[in-house]
Amino acid sequence: MGPGPSDVPARVLEALSRPTIGHLDPIFLRVLDESQAMLRQVFGTENALTLPMSATGSAGMETCFANLLEAGDQALICRHGVFGGRMAEVARRCGAEVTIVDAPWGQAIDPDELAKAAKKRPFKVVAIVHAETSTGVLQDLGPFRAIADSCGALLLVDAVTSLAGVPVDVDRMGIDAVYSATQKCISCPPGLSPVSFSERALRVLLTRKTPVQSWYFDLNLIGQYFGGERVYHHTAPVNMIFALHEALRLVLEEGLEARYTRHRAQANSLRQGLESLGLELPVAESSRLPPLTLVRIPEGVDDRAVRTKLLEDHGLEIGGGLGDFKGKAWRIGLMGASATSRHVELCLGALEEALR
């Protein structure tokens, strides 16, 4: 119950351990095609270029920036936690000039502030974290397409902790590039990063003046393996794809709406319980992210001692704070298969005992 990985269902672990077969085996290619189709459903997109990158979530971030940015490009990046800061760092390493709009950690980005910054010059990319895993803040994406349009930019979104737990709605929100991870609300082990590019993002990619600086993350090349031509790029992580395929089947068997409702309901129940224990939730109610709850560590309580006790006495992991919240807050995840009343009860009971 930390900020991920979440619990992985037995069916997914079984799929993970199927005999390894070749990355060009027709059986594997069918699994790959079906996984892409299911990813499109979960992302809410018809983007052809929708696929799992063969590395963890942060590689998805690098994939989006490295494919869209060239040296000297302008990027406008929202930073209200670790992952917005990481976006800025990755964009700079791609040679881009980065303009940052900040919000205090634990708060959402103010769209008016962003709109103001977007007026200053044209940008190639506007980037925002949908669900800040470092703070438990959910950003309303509503105004962002219009802001990106106002400065001629592509809209790039981090959906690592939102995908399959909170609606992402890529097409409806007008998102051009989005990445996620498997070990959060999809409840598959860590190791893959689903990404999706709109037609508009694809055009930017196809009309670059310079090659993508990363060969491994170059979607021009990777797209030729996924696109049906099956041109060899790298050996796909076959077993991880088996697991993702089964995890996505579970997501769709439950249904996206039912899954979002479950995440909201369990998060509400956890929060009520935490407040009953006298604990404080630093994030305003309107910005709270169902899959991840930030809890202030009460004065005088030893962060590490409590977390060690939870792990040793209850086999329960919760996350420590990052950045501004290091040593000051815990992060409790209710993601995918871990968003159940059993988890909520375990966590509340264990915390009550540890804080006694």
Place this chain on the structure above:
Amino acid sequence: MGPGPSDVPARVLEALSRPTIGHLDPIFLRVLDESQAMLRQVFGTENALTLPMSATGSAGMETCFANLLEAGDQALICRHGVFGGRMAEVARRCGAEVTIVDAPWGQAIDPDELAKAAKKRPFKVVAIVHAETSTGVLQDLGPFRAIADSCGALLLVDAVTSLAGVPVDVDRMGIDAVYSATQKCISCPPGLSPVSFSERALRVLLTRKTPVQSWYFDLNLIGQYFGGERVYHHTAPVNMIFALHEALRLVLEEGLEARYTRHRAQANSLRQGLESLGLELPVAESSRLPPLTLVRIPEGVDDRAVRTKLLEDHGLEIGGGLGDFKGKAWRIGLMGASATSRHVELCLGALEEALR
């Protein structure tokens, strides 16, 4: 029995499907430490910076080049197959100026040619593929340290298809940076890339003038998670590490020498059988790579029809040719758990039938 992935033993698949736990869980961190220690044994090195990158083998290649090269650096790269060509491409994308020494596909690089090229200017990196997966050529690494020294370069080696099947001997050979993959002679599913950096390579990394262009592959950052400080970089692919740990245990239980002997013996037996079938082996005997055998497709035989027949009638995959050998040769792998007499017999029997 293609060029990888090889068969994965049941014990490894079982380890792969253990319940997913957190990447900071003490149990996981012990598995990680032990995996690093075992990787050092298999690489034949005492390098502290020895770890599995969280992506497939080609990511290991990019990790080595991106961490060592900066814009304008000189790289001397040997190319005698797909993967030497890929090295050149990756190095160029890091901004390096690349000098290439070629050998015909199916032959080893001539060390004298390389020594001649090394005389022309100082280089930062000399790079060579130890086991060319596209041609089945094993390169004798003996003379390379001296050549790298002659031009002041680090020695960078691709050991993707050699590690755990053929001696690599990183320290004895004076290799500064080396990468491999899990799905070849280690017989773990694809998804991780073991790398190792010498003290000398580490000093080059630490004294760079510019940041590593890839954030995801930046060993300065990754080293802080593996090095004991456990600073969060990305979520480690927990289950894949469980599998690697078990696969490395199997390698060391067998013993490296015994494993190398088994690979040689089974390769010899396969080759005798292929020649008995009247098939031709394009690689000279002295350069043949035990884990991968190149076989010329006889005149008039339909490449794809034979491979489809093997797969459908015998559940047997062999690899097609790449580059100069596309449509002209097959690649038969005997890697790790797939290097057994059962595999050799299956392959020879199936080929005999398919070619009849």
